[in-house]
């Protein structure tokens with residue numbers, strides 16, 4: 001036997017590894033979003049696919065560009081840029097001009113991620129940040145009521161994706177359901193009679209439409225319409241233990257609690273109350289945000305206890321924004337704001353160190 | 366027998382114990398030369414009491430205990446001392462090593478059974494000290510120190526560590542199967558020595574035969590057998606105590622602070638040999654396993670035998686790429702086969718290229734997996750960050766020293782970070798009171 005040193009590979013303990021690596025995680029998340037994409041293509045036509053593909057590709061290109069500029073090893077293979085791309089695309093309407101997609105991807109990858117040191121060092125969720133960025137930079141193109149002009153005026157332009165649709169464009173000319181609700185609720189608050197509008201909005205039929213993503217009153221973004229597919233993807237992630245269910249469920253539960261105890265227009269009608277809450281959960285980016293953006297590992301706290309605090313904060317901020325008069329959405333804002341609190345939350349949600357006297361330490365954290 | 370669930374944290378690696386579990390251990394031949402390190406335990410190295418040219422017999426004292434936390438070292442075969450030199454041991458330490466050229470004909474002496482009916486506590490401790498017995502689960506803490514708690518500490522529970530939670534290793538299992546009665550007698554001895562009423566054997570659920578044997582034979586002595594569902598690191602001392610008694614060793618404290626003594630089965634067996642037969646600790650069960658090995662097995666090996674004398678090219682079915690002394694989670698990888706077996710060596714693993722991948726490193730993605738599995742309740746990712754920034758004292762404030770280096774965090778880390786290695790470095794640096802942080806920024 002040759003006994004010369006250096007014969008064998010030396011590495012520090014442990015010598016086994018679970019085999020789960022960053023690319024594996026990112027790939028799994030990517031896969032879990034594909035059913036929603038498929039459903040969206042079914043709903044909106046190929047435009048969804050175009051937008052998503054463009055977002056993913058531009059994110060990858062910007063990631064590469066960032067690597068080149070910073071002269072660091074190529075990091076597109078870790079999969080995080082692709083996930084950012086698909087999540088960002090999911091928060092856009094399906095017939096958005098291409099330059100918006102590209103600009104958003106640039107913001108997400110270069111400004112939010114690369115400038116802060118790449119994967120793991122960004123402290124806000126790139127997809128959520130990009131969504132907010134484009135939302136404010138291109139208000140008319142991206143706000144519900146103005147969709148039609150934006151599309152028709154540039155119908156033949158290369159920069160606007162044609163909608164290969166099964167529905168007519170003007171089916172989407174309504175205000176988004178959340179905007180309608182906000183208007184009606186505002187009316188209640190100012191003392192006007194709510195009329196039947198609000199009951200119509202939260203009627204079981206309408207809720208069913210929202211859940212399945214079909215019907216005249218359903219509008220929204222690529223990834224926000226197919227709720228069932230999103231949930232399926234989320235449960236896939238729970239099953240693979242990529243994501244802990246603490247954040248989304250705490251978020252939802254806290255949100256419902258707030259909705260119940262503060263400014264609840266349906267005190268006396270439990271069934272309407274239930275439908276009212278479901279309506280809130282099924283509209284806007286709630287499901288996509290709660291299950292996919294808020295649970296992003298990099299920008300959420302480390303421990304389950306931290307997750308709890310984080311999700312409670314999300315619920316509170318979403319609630320405040322949605323109830324306020326200005327803007328009926330709020331999920332991505334809540335996520336970005338709470339992202340900023342993560343270091344603080346981490347500080348206050350340390351697990352109990354084994355053997356430091358606390359009775360509970362050492363039990364399941 | 367009671368089922369006790371599993372540890373609150375930790376990991377479930379694949380176990381690979383089937384490979385060697387059911388094969389009886391074989392006795393290794395006496396090699397031509399023995400290299401017996403004088404430091405095979407935690408604490409002060411033993412002081413050599415032989416010179417080159419001395420004739421030694423099996424069991425002759427060659428290194429004398431030096432201070433309280435130290436242990437005797439004995440020759441493990443008949444022969445002549447050739448020289449005393451510095452050599453590297455399996456865990457990378459340099460130690461004075463007694464080189465013995467063994468006699469071709471070894472004297473065959475039958476061990477003589479000693480009278481033990483009326484043995485006193487002091488006599489038991491004396492014999493265990495003389496025999497140089499140390500914790501054989503890997504920590505190699507001198508056993509006599511555990512058996513004589515300082516005044517003021519009362520011990521009420523003896524916990525026998527039969528968990529053997531490291532993957533691949535089955536040496537304790539083979540010992541339990543092959544020497545159940547002796548282990549039970551050893552436990553009874555220690556129980557008498559400590560004056561405790563309660564004895565718990567903690568064993569993992571993947572060793573049902575051993576659990577059954579221990580339970581059958583231990584019942585009359587009131588020994589309780591607790592079975593834990595398989596999880597790593599259940600065999601860690603503090604975790605085993607918590608699982609068995611619900612008590613937590615205070616941070617920075619010792620098991621005796623909460624009235625417990627933990628001992629590994631192999632140690633118990635060695636103690637039994639010492640007291641019943643006046644035999645010193647000169648051999649032990651060792652697992653040889655891993656994909657690159659043609660014939661994975663357990664062997665009974667004399668301390669001081671070089672790994673190179675135990676294994677040769679014919680034993681490999683595949684080119685070994687990585688060799689590990691100890692278990693795969695806490696063991697050390699070896700540069701070469703030039704490493705002697707010591708009292709704390711539990712196994713040698715031979716990995717082929719298939720078994721390990723050079724991990725690609727990414728930035729920490731704050732996934733929290735490390736915090737989730739850490740049995741000490743630490744935030745390994747934070748310790749890692751502090752270490753990378755050389756803020757060792759800050760890491761100390763964050764309970765750096767409570768890390769028991771179990772490796773669970775590195776095992777799960779998707780970013781492929783060598784968290785434990787950083788923590789070990791940080792501990793070294795912090796111990797040296799080197800506030801790098803300060804003079805780097807002056």
Ligand code: SF4
Pocket residue numbers: 735738739740741742743744745767768769770771772773774775784785788
């Ligand atoms: S930090 Fe230490 S105790 Fe915690 S999992 Fe890592 S090695 Fe084990």
Ligand code: SF4
Pocket residue numbers: 728729730731732733734735736745746749774777778779780781782784
């Ligand atoms: S397991 Fe690795 S990547 Fe995840 S938080 Fe810990 S150090 Fe970071």
